[in-house]
Amino acid sequence: MIKTTELKINAAKDARKLRSNALVVAVGQGANGPELIDGTLGGKSLQALAASLGMLGVTGAADEVRRLPGIDEFHADVLVLAGIGPVTAGMQPSEESLRRAAGSAVRQLRGMEHVAIAFPAASVAAAAAVAEGAALGAYAYTEHRTANTGQDVVTAVSVVTPAAGDKALGPALERARIIGRTVNATRDLVNQPPSHLYPETFARTAQELARNLPVKLTVLDEEKLAKDGYGGLVGVGKGSSRPPRLVKVEYSPARAKVKLALVGKGITFDSGGLSLKPATGMTTMKCDMAGAAVVLNALLAIAELGLPIKVTAWLCLAENMPSGHAQRPSDVMTIFGGKTVEVLNTDAEGRLVMADGLAAASAEEPDALIDVATLTGAQMVALGSRVSAVMGDDGVRDAVKAAADRAGELFWPMPLPEELRPSLDSQVADLANMGEKFGGMLTAAIFLREFVGEVNGRKIPWAHLDIAGPAFNEGSPYGYTPKEGTGVAVRTLVAYAEDVVARAG
Structure with a gap:
């Protein structure tokens, strides 16, 4: 009766070596306006984008997701700016902020197969929070629909993180996968x-x-x-x-x-x-x-x-x-x-x-x-x-x-x-x-x-x-x-x- 969904999750250190349908970066609400928080990506194109956030009407508010054309130095069809909410200078976003922002982005990117998420997630715990949020966001209840109405969820996510080489990350991503699947099975039962x-x-x-x-x-x-x-x-x-x-x-x-x-x-x-x-x-x-x-x-x-x-x-x-x-x-x-x-x-x-x-x-x-x-x-x-x-x-x-x-x-x-x-x-x-x-x-x-x-x-x-x-x-x-x-x-x-x-x- 229940068709459990399971997101494919992996990790990568360098977004430039990834090919994806969308590359997601974080935008926070700083004291002086929106701030691009691109983790370890860098790049001149992103620096130029950071200076234009206000003119683009981007605020960095939670659940805000904006799509822009892809950037040449990153092999993604679309660049996605995901709001992460208020941020404090010198402080890393909380794990729950990362979890929610990743989930919101993946939830709103239905129809895309592979998404890369380059959030400020340097630790294993932070990277696992991003993965878990993505797994929770990749959900739609479609069992009783007779036609596809744009409900196809993201099926694969790459978490861009410096912790990609850490031995502890593999089990943490596996836990995120299991949590995502069992929560989604619970949702299916309730629905x-x-x-x-x-x-x-x-x-x-x-x-x-x-x-x-x-x-x-x-x-x-x-x-x-x-x-x-x-x-x-x-x-x-x-x-x-x-x-x-x-x-x-x-x-x-x-x-x-x-x-x-x-x-x-x-x-x-x-x-x-x-x-x-x-x-x-x-x-x-x-x-x-x-x-x-x-x-x-x-x-x-x-x-x-x-x-x-x-x-x-x-x-x-x-x-x-x-x-x-x-x-x-x-x-x-x-x-x-x-x-x-x-x-x-x-x-x-x-x-x-x-x-x-x-x-x-x-x-x-x-x-x-x-x-x-x-x-x-x-x-x-x-x-x-x-x-x-x-x-x-x-x-x-x-x-x-x-x-x-x-x-x-x-x-x-x-x-x-x-x-x-x-x-x-x-x-x-x-x-x-x-x-x-x-x-x-x-x-x-x-x-x-x-x-x-x-x-x-x-x-x-x-x-x-x-x-x-x-x-x-x-x-x-x-x-x-x-x-x-x-x-x-x-x-x-x-x-x-x-x-x-x-x-x-």
């Missing part, structure tokens, strides 16, 4: 229409994506879920003609010292159930499975990178629909492990399937547990459409934030106020699926915390990532981010796993 992606086909696609990797998949169908007591998945999914699934994906390398569990919300379409959403509230609800797509592809990236960490991903897949079989407000369900929940609102369904996943993951006693979900509209009220929230135990929460900063993704730590917990009390069950209206993102996280298990009397270290807004870009493309599915959080989870491995020695 799939619900007519094509539902629990059964999601499970089948997970098997296809995992093929040839050292991972094991187990799929629990509706009968197995009912028999084993997964009341959240069964309850949410029973209103649909397409029954739920729980997909367990395991990566268990022999050298692993740490066990990490990932749980992802996989509501393949959310109508709200009997607590029906308004029509306009359903138009983006194909994205409500983004958390499951994220944890799947993060695990596959970790496996392909060969990181010595055991990771298990739990994909909690259901379709939330209204019907004569659907769960009702006031119903009580029993979550895996025995806790009961009164359903006050069937549109607060994500936390119910996640409760099953968290309880099942906890039973295997991981060293850390992270869940990812497009869980609440309150996340967007609090943090907008580009900043995700992270909540949970201080240690895991702060480690996720640090990993996100390194990866270039925007996460912000949020509290879990204890005074919100009593609002989840129920008169008929252990707890209700709805609580205090104000701070709804925090209340939802506190609900999830109830299903995080203990090991030797201590709660498993846990963090909850609410990506409701950032998972789906309803606005215009920007940087390396396309319209619709973004793939946010894959890079953060991979960086988190790398950090755990580094700390474990």
